[in-house]
Amino acid sequence: MxxxxxxxxxxxxxxxxxxxxxxxxxxxxxxxxxxxxxxxxxxxxxxxxxxxxxxxxxxxxxxxxxxxxxxxxxxxxxxxxxxxxxxxxxxxxxxxxxxxxxxVAVPHHLSPAFERFRDVVAVDATIVRLHRFLSAFPATHEGVSGLQLYLVHHVTEQSVISAEITDKRTHESTLFKTGAWMRGRLFLLDLGFFKYRRFALIDENDGFFVSRLKRSANPLITEELKEWRGRAIPLVGKRVFDVVDRLDREEIDVTVEVSVERRPYDGNQSVTPKEFRVVGVRDEDADDGYRLYITNLPSEEFRLGEVNALYRARWSVELLFRELKSRYELGAFQxxxxxxxxxxxxxxxxxxxxxxxxxxxxxxxxxxxxxxxxxxxxxxxxxxxxxxxxxxxxxxxxxxxxxxxxxxxxxxxxQQPAPSRSTLLVEVTAELCSGF
Structure with a gap:
């Protein structure tokens, strides 16, 4: 055919x-x-x-x-x-x-890991530097401007779910809205969206997430989900970044406890404990020797390697931004x-x-x-x-x-818009003729 x-x-x-x-x-x-x-x-x-x-x-x-x-x-x-x-x-x-x-969906072959979710969604934002100063799009430096393009990208269908245009000073994290729409969806988040309260709300709305683990978070380990033979360093009761640089194992898979600050109510703000999973894959190029992720994906359904592979799909939104900037020259405005x-x-x-x-x-x-x-x-x-x-x-x-x-x-x-206006050649010819 x-x-x-x-x-x-x-x-x-x-x-x-x-x-x-x-x-x-x-x-x-x-x-x-x-x-x-x-x-x-x-x-x-x-x-x-x-x-x-x-x-x-x-x-x-x-x-x-x-x-x-x-x-x-x-x-x-x-x-x-x-x-x-x-x-x-x-x-x-x-x-x-x-x-x-x-x-804009472009169908392609999905791995079985993707098929377990209603959607796989990557959330990210990019800064577009503007050549001239626009007061509506102020940047962090005086006298310059820049806008922020925020995208919610459907990874499995290669489509855009939503987009927002703001000024550069608006923090990308504030554009991420939680709610019932998250049910059954997997969200792939970078460190700009790292927040325990956000993770808790995704989980409580029956959604799923995978995020890079921020070093300043340093959660407490409450359980090891993978046993190691020999004289392995015990991890329970320790904080992730306090021990990770002393480990020789190829993988890390543990449960951690974090403190979630809830929305203030009537002048008071409560803090509740929440358990998530932290996984790590050895990477000599990483600062601590591991690529570390925090997630609510259950260990009995998602092996550590699958979590790592799923997060790599977040690069699709980065490639989308690169396409807009390099192929379509986003930002070259006149x-x-x-x-x-x-x-x-x-x-x-x-x-x-x-x-x-x-x-x-x-x-x-x-x-x-x-x-x-x-x-x-x-x-x-x-x-x-x-x-x-x-x-x-x-x-x-x-x-x-x-x-x-x-x-x-x-x-x-x-043709010349104003017929009475002379062209350069006509003017030069007139000057030359006047000299004779």
Missing amino acids: KPDFSPDVLRQRLTSLFPGELIDDLAREREVVERHRTLDVTMFVWTLIAGFAAGGEARSIAAYRRSYNIVTGHGLCPSSFYDRFTEDVADLLGDLLEHAVEE SEKEHIVRIQVLAALLTLVVSRALLRVFVDQASECQDGATFPPERWATTFRSVAQLVLLEIAASYGYLRPNLAEFLYREA
């Missing part, structure tokens, strides 16, 4: 991702359409997505306008097009992202206005949604054809970026726009 490479396959997937009716309805709710009746808001949104994917000069407002005009045949002038970049448009893109986060920067960040995330949605089409094709084709995400991103403007043409065709007249567009766009 050969893959189906007809244009309709991609067009159908793209238009089903963000249906024109959906964009129009959301645009009316945000009053984007009422203010700009001459604008085809569906093609405007797709122009922002394709333009961000293309990167470089294609990401300027002037380049967005040229792309929009050529695929639609419209003739919006620069000032009129610039007026379209409003806070309402930023809110519209946020609505679309919220709608589409479940559409504006000092908060809402335009926000539009660009949301366009980046929508670009990722579209890219992954198309990737899923080809993963499915390869699976049906059984031809062994694989698509590394960063290689896919590089390829997608190079054809982003062609994708925009496919979208325009699906909405009934004719193939653009390139010669007409070049004649209109490349």
